[in-house]
Amino acid sequence: MHELVGALRSYAWGSRTALAELCGRPVPSAHPEAELWFGAHPADPAHVRTPEGTVSLLKLVEADPERELGAAASEFGGKLPFLLKILAAEEPLSLQAHPSEVQAQTGFERENRARVPLDSPMRNYRDENHKPELVVALERFEALAGFRAPERTVALLRALGVPQLESYAELLAAQPDSAGLRTLFTTWITLPHNVLASLLPAVLDGCVRYLSARDDRVFVAEARTTLELAEAYPGDAGVLAAMLLNRVTLEPGQGLFLDAGNLHAYLRGLGVEIMANSDNVLRGGLTPKHVDVPELLRVLDFEPIDLPAVLPEPAGDGSVRYRTPAPEFALHRFDLTAGTGQVPLHDGPGIVLCTAGTMRLLRGGQTLLLERGAAAWISAADSDIRAQAVDGAAQFFCACVGHPN
Known part of the structure; x- marks a missing residue:
């Protein structure tokens, strides 16, 4: 057993306080700190302190996989199969999903044939692995995850009282299943700029009116989240698409498991995250990073689900x-x-x-x-x-x- 020094990742959505406080460092940090990686992923492996010196966990495993991994060495091709992280989100992450194993292998081979560099910002598939993941809240953790039941989404769209939303509500009400969700999501995420520029402000005005109403309101969290996303990513079609997802709140100790194809966006909070050892992400919006809507549509699972918290x-x-x-x-x-x-x-x-x-x-x-x-x-x-x-x-x-x- 040896001390393992995590690899600190800085992204704009990270926190200047959460990881620094957790690790006993001065607050605030110089830059937003988003993730602390404890694993052997080639993109940023953690380092092991041994009597002989400090070595990356990746190199340690590669040098003697049987000793370090035991039976898992043959089962997982001589690689540590998981990546453990601490995640600290001060602002929303991108609207994203992860591929299945077959989709990852196919996409990785396709981009290799196209000679897309592994470190290219235009790259979708950085390895051949799928990426099921589990996040466990250390503090209250907010997220959007999985497509909401269509009937509930129709109720939300109509509750906002926005005339421009009525045709979309009727579309989903007429086909309240995964096919209807696919149609509505695809329509919204690919809206022409002039249509989006008209529809999105109307939706935001509807959210403001809804939150100002005095009668019983059941979609307060959804309306507030829509306004927050629009403030962080003005004019982004992902703001509309996010309205189709379940709004999830995890209390400390509760977990959320996401399998291949589950569309999600972490909103804020501090948590421990574990996943298969992959960095494959397909993004659809709410980010300055590479967005590939056609590829995202290829991997998404539109089956509506009510994602329950994973309880210990x-x-x-x-x-x-x-x-x-x-x-x-x-x-x-x-x-x-x-x-x-x-x-x-x-x-x-x-x-x-x-x-x-x-x-x-x-x-x-x-x-x-x-x-x-x-x-x-x-x-x-x-x-x-x-x-x-x-x-x-x-x-x-x-x-x-x-x-x-």
Whole structure:
């Protein structure tokens, strides 16, 4: 077991306080800090501190995959199959979805044949992997995720009292299924500029009137989110498209799982995120980054869903587990008190991430202290590792290879 130093990623939507506070650094930070990556993705691998010096986790795994990954080496082609992150969103992320494994392989090969450089901002597929992902809230976490039931969306559009929306509401009411959602989404995301320039202000005025009304209002969060997105991305067709999605609020400890094809946009909050080891993103709007609407439409799943929060369930080892169908990863959370004593951890490969208090890992005569925001790499060669809180309560997450449910 060794200390793992995360790779800090700065994006415009990040926070100048959340990650800095979590890691005990001065606040505010010089730049918006969006993600802290703990993994072996080639784009930005974390680094392992060993007695011989500091080495990237990617190179460590490549040098001896059997030792570092154990049985997972043959199952996942000698690569660590998951990527663990801390995500801090101060502003909305892009409207996006991730491809299935087959779609990723096809897209990656197609862009390779077209000789699109891997680091090109026009690149959609940076690897051959799919990207199922789970985010667990450390603080209240807001998101848009999955297409809302068409009947509810029709009710929302009509509640805003915007005459220009009536034809779109009628379109969806006449076909309240995935085909109707596909038609409406495609229509909105590809609106000619002159039509969008007329429709979007009318919708925003409708949201303002709706929020000012004194009668019973059931779509307050949706109306406010539409106004917030329009302020952050004026004139963006993604503002309209986002109105078709479920508005989700996660309380601390609750999770949200997103499989291939689920359209989503994280809005704000701090959370632990784990995903298959991929950086494939198809964007449809709400971003200055590369947008590829035709490719997004190719991968989207328009089946309406009500995404329930993934609630932690007792795992029988002192932890709670966030159950998902992803074979690449599993995520457990431990909440320790000073009197808990030592708790055994799963064998590696795995990553331990401390999110509250101070903890120590113990293996034989070896001890590793982890403060809030710090992490450790547990190789498959490490066994019989135990954890305990130091000077009070501590919380940590343990990421490891998963199994299909």
